[in-house]
Amino acid sequence: MASSTAVSRVRRQLPASPWLLAAPGLLVTGAFILYPFVSTLVNAFTDRRTLIPGRFVGLANFRELLHDDMFWTGLRNSTLYVLGVVPALVVLPLLLALLVQKNIPGITFFRSAFYTPVVASIVVVGLIWVWLLDERGLINSLLETIGVGRVGFLSDQWLLLISAMAVTVWKGLGYYMIIYLAALGNVPRELHEAAAVDGAGAVRRFRTVTVPAVRSTMVLVGALSSVAAFKVFSEVYLMAGPSGGPAGEDTTLVMLVQRTGTGLTGRVGYASALSVVVFVVTVVLMLLVLRADRRERT
Amino acid sequence: MSVIDKVRPAPAPAVAREPRVTDEHGRPIRVGELALRYVLLLAVLALTVGPFLWQLSTSLKGPTEDIFSSPPKFLPGRPTLHNYERVADTIPVWDYALNSLKVATANVVTNCVGSALAGYALARLRYRGRGVATLVFVLAMLVPVEGIIIAQFTTMRELGLNNTLIGVVLPGCIGAMNVLLMRNAFLNLPYEIEEAAYVDGADVWQRFLRIALPSVKGTLAVVAIFAFMGAWDDFLWPLIVLSDPSKFTLTIGLNYLHGTFAGDERLVAAGTVIAVTPLIALFACLQRYFFRGAGEGAVKG
Numbered sequence: 078m079a080s081s082t083a084v085s086r087v088r089r090q091l092p093a094s095p096w097l098l099a100a101p102g103l104l105v106t107g108a109f110i111l112y113p114f115v116s117t118l119v120n121a122f123t124d125r126r127t128l129i130p131g132r133f134v135g136l137a138n139f140r141e142l143l144h145d146d147m148f149w150t151g152l153r154n155s156t157l158y159v160l161g162v163v164p165a166l167v168v169l170p171l172l173l174a175l176l177v178q179k180n181i182p183g184i185t186f187f188r189s190a191f192y193t194p195v196v197a198s199i200v201v202v203g204l205i206w207v208w209l210l211d212e213r214g215l216i217n218s219l220l221e222t223i224g225v226g227r228v229g230f231l232s233d234q235w236l237l238l239i240s241a242m243a244v245t246v247w248k249g250l251g252y253y254m255i256i257y258l259a260a261l262g263n264v265p266r267e268l269h270e271a272a273a274v275d276g277a278g279a280v281r282r283f284r285t286v287t288v289p290a291v292r293s294t295m296v297l298v299g300a301l302s303s304v305a306a307f308k309v310f311s312e313v314y315l316m317a318g319p320s321g322g323p324a325g326e327d328t329t330l331v332m333l334v335q336r337t338g339t340g341l342t343g344r345v346g347y348a349s350a351l352s353v354v355v356f357v358v359t360v361v362l363m364l365l366v367l368r369a370d371r372r373e374r375t
Numbered sequence: 376m377s378v379i380d381k382v383r384p385a386p387a388p389a390v391a392r393e394p395r396v397t398d399e400h401g402r403p404i405r406v407g408e409l410a411l412r413y414v415l416l417l418a419v420l421a422l423t424v425g426p427f428l429w430q431l432s433t434s435l436k437g438p439t440e441d442i443f444s445s446p447p448k449f450l451p452g453r454p455t456l457h458n459y460e461r462v463a464d465t466i467p468v469w470d471y472a473l474n475s476l477k478v479a480t481a482n483v484v485t486n487c488v489g490s491a492l493a494g495y496a497l498a499r500l501r502y503r504g505r506g507v508a509t510l511v512f513v514l515a516m517l518v519p520v521e522g523i524i525i526a527q528f529t530t531m532r533e534l535g536l537n538n539t540l541i542g543v544v545l546p547g548c549i550g551a552m553n554v555l556l557m558r559n560a561f562l563n564l565p566y567e568i569e570e571a572a573y574v575d576g577a578d579v580w581q582r583f584l585r586i587a588l589p590s591v592k593g594t595l596a597v598v599a600i601f602a603f604m605g606a607w608d609d610f611l612w613p614l615i616v617l618s619d620p621s622k623f624t625l626t627i628g629l630n631y632l633h634g635t636f637a638g639d640e641r642l643v644a645a646g647t648v649i650a651v652t653p654l655i656a657l658f659a660c661l662q663r664y665f666f667r668g669a670g671e672g673a674v675k676g
Contacts (some may be wrong), residue, residue, distance in 0.1 A: 082526060094500075094579055095496045095500040095501075095502040095505070096491040096502070096504075098493060098495060098496035098583075099492070099493045099496040099497065100492060101485075101488075101489045101492065101549055102512070102549045102551075102554050103487050103493070103508060104488065105545070105546075105548055105549040106511055106512060106515045106549065106551055106554075107511070108530070108664050109519050109527060109530065109546040109547075110515040110523065110551065111511070111514065111515060111518070112530065112583060113523040113526030113527045114522075114526070114557045116526040116529070117522065117526040118528075120525075120526065121546065125529075126531070127529070135542040148615075158657050165474075166632060167388075170490060173419065176415055176419070177414065177416070178532055179404065179412070180409055181404065181409065184416075187416045187419075188666075189658070189659075189662050190420055190423060190424050190667070191671075192658070192662075192665065193427065193655065194423055194667075195659070195669075196426070196604065196654050196655060196665065197607035197608070197651045197654065197655070197656045198607065198610065198626050198650060198651065198654070199480040199610055200609065200626040200629050200644070200647075200650070201626075201629070201647045201650050201651045204391030204629060204633055204643055204646075204647050205426045205430045205647060206426065207427075207432065208433065208643065209426055209429065215429055215447050217445075218443070218444065218446060218447040218610075219445075219446070219447065221445045222447075225391070228572070229602055235437070247422075249430055250423070251423070252669050255666050255669040256669060281390055291380065302531050304519070307472040308519055308521040308522075310521060310610075311611060315630065315633070318634075319634075323390075324460075331521045333376060333642040334521070334522075334524070334525060335611065335614075335615065336381065338524075338525035338528070339525065339528060339615050343525070345526075346527055348525045349525060349526065352521075352522040352523065352524075352525060352526075353522075355519060355521060359522070362667075366389075366558050368579075
């Protein structure tokens, strides 16, 4: 009651200033997020280039997509990226959170240390791993020392993609660990104790107590990481090079958008059509994760 | 065991027992489990921090020292800052660092001011169209940036701001998620305090600056830190919008360094250490805000 009278007083006093306060935010959001979004949807149906205003070409860009081998390569790699990265990012950070959950001496140091890759720029992370995975780098030195021999992590098309996935997982572990840590704090201790009294071992308790308790967080992490994984750019760009590895076979969809649409000769129309595919797949991924969640619940 | 647990507050007689390391509920942890935990923690530590240390070690190795040896040498034989001098001779790395600092600082200021103002307007003031204004920010948050980056680039060209640091800052200068974070923070404040101020004759600016804003300092700090980190670390957008090497930020400069001097590992290593050190220092000082941001960003993102 009291607060609603205060609200009406506030309104009487301020005719214009609410919009004034929100104006900078609305302006920036409108001009640099929503307008580009709409303009992407429009441009996808034109043959616009960076320096040439486009004409309406109907579905020509989308028809071209179907016959563009690079598009299928990009779609394949971005999809593989989701399949490779998401399971690891749903499970490993949860295990890590369980490891750092107990307040044993020094644990805050470990938590912070595990978060360090999140803080570093993806460029730094990418270049660190390019050097680690180099033909003559640390990992190959170690492999040679133990007698395995050197592996061409950055020269083989598939090893390169897998290495990039590993780097994405490495950089994301700490971030999702913190999210899981918050969720684990809400799991009632009594559940674990009851299960332990019933004779359930650690693995069994993980499956029957921990996982059900943090299920919604797992779905959240799955949704966040799958959308991020599909839009992968920097890791692959840095590790495979701007042209996407041997014969461009490691190009991802967003790399293709960047390569096609920028520069003075950029094909804005075609790159916009590629972007529309990115939007559509992103939405589909979200819906798939949410549906999988619902189905498992029932 | 359990009897001793119950009398734990009284100092137990010095009997040789297991070390009393307890978990967050005050229950003791067995020595075996504890040892296993530390072994695993150290293994993960080596995996997460080791690569940074290897990079640091490489950057400190002189030109005559073998960096490819097998088995590897983890510590530099004679540490030298020679490679850092060479980076500065090869690319204008300190100019790039200054550009990154400018971009990151501008991003912090605009995000803090812009999202606090807009968040307050969305949370505390009643007016026609407030729902629409909120919806604008929610929709903007859902748009994947990678999908609109070409249109952002053409927009910048139309404004004549491509290849400028302003062009780097503008698209993210008031993040929709930050506006919504601030809105939620203001919504969680009890209204009665502002009402009391209103009765005392405070106008909207006074209430905003003196009462509401000081109460959401924590959230504002999260916004500031993530704005700084986001701008300092960003790669794709500056890569697209900047083409003149004299305007490069550190991340783009590093990419250029790597692309041009890929064979010179010591040089690239020194460059990456320069780029990552400020943020690790920031993180070391302000950890809890970084952690809080991870939690809040996930829930609301």
